[in-house]
Amino acid sequence: MNLLASLRTALRALRKNKLRSLLAMLGIVIAVGAVVATVAIGQGAQAKVAAQMASLGSNLLMIVPGSIAAHGVATGAGATQNLNREDLTAIERELTTSVAAIAPINRTGAQVVYGDQNWFTQVQGTTAAYLQVRGWALAQGEPFGREEDAAAAKVCILGKTVVDKLFPDEEHVLGEQIRVKHVPCKVIGVLAAKGQSSWGQDQDDVILMPWSTVVRRLVGTQSDAVSTMMVSARSPEAVDDAQREITSLLRQRHHLSETAEPDFQIRNLAEMQNAAKENTNTIAILLGSVALISLIVGAIGIANVMLVSVTERTREIGIRMAVGARGRDVLFQFLTEAVVLASVGGVIGLLLGAGISRWMASRFDWPTLLSPPVMAATMLLAGFAGVVAGFYPALRASRLDPIEALRFE
C-alpha cells in the first residue's frame, strides 16, 4: 500500500470517529500550543531584557557612598557624603586604561513649569559623560559640556515624557525657557525615547542638567558630595579591573587602613545584566520542560486511543488481512493514523500557540517573538511523538491472527 493510499485510509478512519480523534489529539494540541506560546513569550522577554540592558549602558559600575559605623550605630548605604567631585576627577585622570567614562549623579525631584503646563519629575545633575556611560542619544539639540557645568549654567535636556507633558502641542522645544523649581532653564536638547526600564520605571520621565546647576541652584548647597557615580569600563573584560582599581584608589584617597571596611560600595551592573539574562534563560528552560512533559502526556493520550481503536477494529484488521494485507501494511496503517493525529494536533496547537502569544502581546503589552525554527522543531517533535505513541498499538494490530480477528465480535 503506498503512502498516499494509506494517508487517505488513515484520514477516512479518523473522520469516522471524529469525537475520539479530537480527544486523542487534544493532548498534543495543548502541548504544542504551550511550547509555541511559552517560547514566544520567553523569547519576547529575552529580547525585552536585552533591549533594557542596552538602555542601561554597557559594562557599568555604580559607586555609592557606603555606611559608616559611628559609636556602634551603623547608617545605611548611601547615607553619607563621602564621595565627592575630587574622587571623580581622580578616577577620571588616573584610571584611563580601564575606565572609559565616569559621570556624577545627584538627583532631586522638582516641579517643572512651562506656560500653563506643569509636571513633577526627577532632575539628574550630571555631566556630558552621563550620555556616554548610559549609551543614550539625543533626539534633538546638543549636550551640555564642561563650561556649562563649571558655570552652573541654566540649561537642561528633557526626556520624552517631560516634553509630552510640558509641550503637548508644540513641535519646537529647543531654546524654550522652562522653570525647574524656581530656576528658569533653557532647553538645549531632547533625549531619544527609551521606554520602560526592567523594573517598570519610565526612563523618559527625567530632566538632565549640569551637576553644579542642580547642586548649587536647585538643592542650594556648596557641598561637593556626589550621591552616585556611574562608570563605564572600556570592555566587558575590563569591568573587574576597573572595579579593583577604583577600590584601591578610593581607599587610598579616603585614608582607609587595610583592615577597615570601605566607606563606599561598588555595584557591578554587568553582573546584574548577566543575572537577568540567566533568569530569563532559566524561565525559558523551565517552561520548555513543562511543555515537553505535556507533549509526553499527549503522546500517551494518542497511544491510549490507538490501543482502544485497534481492539475495536480487530474485525476490520482481520478482513484486511484476509484480502491480502501483510503485517507491515497493517502496522503502517495504524502508524500513519497515529502520526496524522499527532500532526493535525500539532498544526492546531501551532495556530493556538501563535494566537495566544498574539493575544498576550496585545492584551498585556508583553512582547512575544514567534520563532519559525522552534515551531518547525515542535511540529517534528509532535510527529515523532505520534510515531512513538502509535508504534506499540500498530505492532499489536499487525501481529493479530487473521482467523481470530475475523471471528472477533
Added chain:
Amino acid sequence: MDPSSNSGAPVVETRDLVKIYRMGDVEVQALGGVSLTIQGGEFAAVMGASGSGKSTFMNLVGCLDKPTRGSYLLNGQDVGGLSRDQLARVRGRQIGFVFQGFNLLPRTNALENVELPMLYQGIAARDRHQRAAEALERVGLGDRLHHTPAQLSGGQQQRVAIARALVNRPTLLLADEPTGNLDSRTSVEVMGIFQELNEQGLTVLLVTHEADIADHAKRIVVFKDGLLLEDRPVTRRRLSREELVEEARA
C-alpha cells in the same frame, strides 16, 4: 474481467493434511490427515457438523493458517512453508473470500469496500475505481456504488462481498456459509451468482451445512472428526436459474 480459468489442472491439492491445536497442555487434533484434490473449474461443497474439521480445512486452503503436517499445493505451488507475509500475498492474488457475516467494512461505501483488496496489490487509484465499479456492475449493484453496508439489504451486502472477492481475479473462490445469514430466496440468488461464475471457469469451494445449498455444487465432500468421510458428485443438481423461474410461476 474473467476469473482465471485453468480447467483440468488441480487448483487445490492436499496430501495428508494434519492440523493440531495446542491449548495449554492439551493437544487437539482438528484435522487428521486429509488428502483432497480440486481440479480447476470445479464447484465443490464442503459439508460436516461443527467440529468435523471443515472450518480448519477451509482456513488451511484459504492460506489463513499453516498445517502442522502434510503438504498443500495451491495451483501447483507448495504454500505450506510460506511466511505470514508471503501467505498474505498469496491470499491477495489467488484467493477470494466470501463469509457468512459478509465482513464488509462498516461506514464504508460499496465501491471502497470492493477496492480494498486492490489497495494491497499496488494498483493505481484510477484502475481501482474502474475495476471495483465493474465488479459491482457484474453482481447487479451498478446503481449502489456509494451505499454503505447499513444502507444495503443482506443479499446486496453479500453481493458486495462477492464483488470484493472477485476484484483481484483469483483462481479460487472460498465461500464460508455464504447463505447462513440470508433468507431462502436471497440464498438461491447468491448461489446463482456462484454458479454463473463457475460456468465462466472459476473454481468455487463452498462450506455449508444445508443440503439444498450444497446441491447447487457439482461435488460434495463431507468431513467427520477431522477426516474425509464422503466424496461424491451431486446427482440431482439444483440450478438457481430454474428455481427462480419456478418460484416466479408459483
